[in-house]
Amino acid sequence: LGWGGAGFGDVERLQDLLMNDMFPQKLAALCVGPGLDCDAAEVLCGPICRAAMIQSHVPMVIDSCALVVMMDEDTTKYSNLIWKARGDSGNAGTNNHVNTHHEYVGPIIVITPDHNDFQQLLLHRQISEDGRTDDELMRELCCHLKPNVIVVRKSKDNKICRPGSDIVLTCAIPGCDYYPGYVGDLLVGCITTLLGWTVARYCCPNTSITRGSSATAEDRGAARGRALNRRSDKVMDAVMHACVAACTIVQ
Numbered sequence: 001l002g003w004g005g006a007g008f009g010d011v012e013r014l015q016d017l018l019m020n021d022m023f024p025q026k027l028a029a030l031c032v033g034p035g036l037d038c039d040a041a042e043v044l045c046g047p048i049c050r051a052a053m054i055q056s057h058v059p060m061v062i063d064s065c066a067l068v069v070m071m072d073e074d075t076t077k078y079s080n081l082i083w084k085a086r087g088d089s090g091n092a093g094t095n096n097h098v099n100t101h102h103e104y105v106g107p108i109i110v111i112t113p114d115h116n117d118f119q120q121l122l123l124h125r126q127i128s129e130d131g132r133t134d135d136e137l138m139r140e141l142c143c144h145l146k147p148n149v150i151v152v153r154k155s156k157d158n159k160i161c162r163p164g165s166d167i168v169l170t171c172a173i174p175g176c177d178y179y180p181g182y183v184g185d186l187l188v189g190c191i192t193t194l195l196g197w198t199v200a201r202y203c204c205p206n207t208s209i210t211r212g213s214s215a216t217a218e219d220r221g222a223a224r225g226r227a228l229n230r231r232s233d234k235v236m237d238a239v240m241h242a243c244v245a246a247c248t249i250v251q
Contacts, residue, residue, distance in 0.1 A: 028196025029059045033066030034185040045069050052107075053081055059108040059199045063188045067117055071124045082109060082149050083125075106148045108239055110195060112188050114154045134159060135168040147232075150239055152191060154184055158247040160240050164233070169240055171247040183250065190246035198242045202235045 030052050032045050045066035052058045062070065062082070070082050113121055122129060122137065125144045129137060134153075138161040142151060150162045158171040176183075 027058050028200055029061065029192045031061040031063065031188055031192040033061075033063035034188055036065045049081060053109070057107045059110075059195050061110045061112060061188050061192045061195060063112045063184070064114075064117070067111055067113060068120070070111075071120055081106070082111065082145055084144055084146055105146055108148055108150065108195065108199060108236065109146075110150045110152055110191055110239070110243065112152045112154055112184070112191065114184060118153055118155075135161075138168050139166060148236075150236065150243065152187075152243045152247070154187060158187075158244075158251075160243045160247075162236055162240060164236075165240075167240075169244050171244055171251060173248055173251040175247075175251045187246060187250045190249050191243055194242035194246050195239060198238050199235065202238065 030048075032049055032052075036045065045062075046069050049060065049062065049066065049070075052060055118137075118141075121141055125141070127137065127140050127144075132140075134155075138151060138153065138159055142149075142161050142163045142165075145151070145163050147163045150160065153159045156175050158175065160169040161167070
């Protein structure tokens with residue numbers, strides 16, 4: 001979902017598609033943000049992210065200015081899609097939020113901050129960088145995120161982390177110190193593709209809700225989400241490794 005000929009510029013049209021009985025069944029993953037300026041992102045991305053996550057349960061990649069919208073205190077109805085409630089961050093510096101009861105918290109979301117976005121994410125949750133390594137900062141940030149969110153930090157050595165795991169994966173092939181915009185867009189495109197493939201691999205097609213029933217698209221999306229959630233740790237780890245693969249392809 002970008003700005004231009006290949007993207008959707010009509011919010012209502014895309015919301016209708018995401019709510020349609022057929023479209024969510026065909027949509028493997030959705031990428032929101034590349035190429036958008038912040039004004040367009042605020043108008044377009046917030047409502048679309050909400051529809052995709054809550055109604056259609058589509059796995060998503062949130063990038064660039066769409067990620068800025070999620071940090072805006074004036075749009076808390078969007079920011080709470082990725083952030084835990086303030087004060088619910090567990091032990092500081094300890095990434096110990098395993099979804100032990102496997103309750104369904106939403107579709108898998110991959111956020112892809114660059115250096116500046118990452119600084120803003122830390123500032124948003126008042127996380128100090130003083131004397132701390134990149135891995136420590138990644139773990140601390142994940143303590144503030146919902147358990148269905150994965151962070152891919154776009155940098156020279158791309159780093160990947162998620163809530164509930166102390167492991168920070170690093171791309172073995174070093175890249176450039178500064179990510180030009182088009183390289184970042186290529187990366188999020190690769191991540192979106194591999195995210196869709198990975199989730200499809202673990203999604204059970206024969207859920208209790210069938211295409212012939214009277215269930216809505218939202219019911220079907222939720223059923224798919226619950227099927228995935230029963231395999232939550234395995235799926236999240238697989239998506240993390242898919243993100244490493246995407247970073248390696250781009251590097």
